[in-house]
Amino acid sequence: MEERKKILLNIIVGTIIAIIIISIINLFPLENKLNETFLAISITDPPLIPEGVEGIYLTYSNVFIHDQEKGWISLNSSGEVNLINAIDYAYVLTINKVKVKAIDIIRLIVEKAKVSYLGNNVTTEIHSNEINVKFEAISIKENEINVINIHVIPKLIPIFENEFKLIFNATSKVYPINIYEIFPGINKNDLIKMIKAKRILPIKDILVYNIINQEFKNLIKILNISLYNNKLEIFVENISNKTVIINSIILYKLTTFKIGKIQKVKINFITFLVNYKGEMFLPKSLIEIKNQIIENKGYAIKPNEIIKLSFNGEIRLLSFEKIEKLHRLMDENIIPLEKYTVIIIGSGYANDKEIVIAKG
Structure with a gap:
């Protein structure tokens, strides 16, 4: 039993490290929780400029957001931004x-x-x-610092010798920024003060992060998931134009809450590996997981192919619970009607993540 616990502990440590590395989930200390919800809106992308232009200064008198329930909301913000400087930085409008x-x-x-x-x-x-930048609705997380970045795609057109027209393309885009990836470990209240003072955010690394995540979604897609206490079935499609090696699957549920001064973090999860036949199996150690990924082992799913990945047998999730200084390690069954997250990981940064409700 002691040996089995060591193996399970190795797997949980390895899985958590893997999850952090590929930026799939982020865990932040509960004691750093805000009691209010903040929204920051930033702007990037220099315009297409004629030779000789040294600066383009945009003065704005207000910023509005459209809430799906409440309609238009004024943020009562004004200022000036030099668009040419908005290359490696996102200028915070509000x-x-x-x-x-x-x-x-x-x-x-x-x-x-x-x-x-x-x-x-x-x-x-x-x-x-x-x-006006329109987009699919972005959820605003309560008691967090939410950052949304605007890609305005401006264009500067010469009219006469010393006169220009500034046009903003209708295909302007937005994407959320994970501010905690830019400033990991920083206190949230200090972060708010810093954003207000500096008004710029370095985005070079976060842009790479977003490109990688976009690439994730362009490779494989989870079509359907069925989860029972003794069965997991996943239909996956290769939506790219290249072969992808599916090597591992993570099933987890994360729970965090605070009662008074007592904080609790609990993660229930299990890791599956996939062999070259498309069969799911349980790893025996962290080394087996590492070798599977490093050696690029797994099922080679071809372009446009749909495969059913399944595991038949009792599914016992490892439960790691932390309450203050107390740590508990145990096994738990799948609970019917509970929500779980399934992550499929493959070669070439291939990844997809979906939520499934367990069946009885």
């Missing part, structure tokens, strides 16, 4: 306390634009005094 659940439009009210051309400020015509 950071505010909000009470919204999901937003689907950001509107920037442009007051004026100024262009520095060959050392002189020149006349700049604005095509529109509104920048």
Whole structure:
């Protein structure tokens, strides 16, 4: 029994490390929890500029967000940003306390634009005094710092010798930024103060993170999952134009809560490996997991192929629980009607993640 616990402990440590490395889930200390919800909106992407342009200064008089339930909400923010500098940095237009659940439009009210051309400020015509960025609704997490970055895709067009027109492309985009990946371990209240003071966020690394995650979604896709106490069945499709090696599957449930000053973190999970026949099996050690990934072992799913991955047998999740300084390690069964997360990991950063409700 003691030997089995050592094996299970190895697996949980390895799995948690793997999850952190590939940035699939993030765990933050509960004592760093905010009591209010913040939304920061930032802007990036330099415009397409003619030779000789040294700066494009955009003055905005307000920022609005559209909440799906409450409609338009003013954030009462104004300021100026030099778009040419918004390459490796995201300029923070506003950071505010909000009470919204999901937003689907950001509107920037442009007051004026100024262009520095060959050392002189020149006349700049604005095509529109509104920048409306529409997108699929983004959920706003309660008691967190939410950051949404705007890709405005502006274009500067010469009209006369010393006159330009500034146009903002209708295909402007947004994406959420995980602020804790830029500033890991920082106290949330200190982070808010820093954002307000500096008004810029380094985004070079986070852009790579977003590109990788986009690549994840462009390779494989989970079509359907069935989960029982003695069976796991997953249908996966290769939606890319190249063969992907599916090597491992993680099934987990994360629970965190706080009662008074007592904090509790609990993760229930199990790791499966996949062999070259597409059969799921349980690893015996962390080394087996590591070798599977390093040696790129697993099932080679071809472009447009759909495969059913299944495990038949009792599914016992390892439960790791931390309450203050107390740590507990035990086995637990799948609980019917509970929500679990399934992550499929493959070669070339292939990944997909879906939530499944366990059946009785």
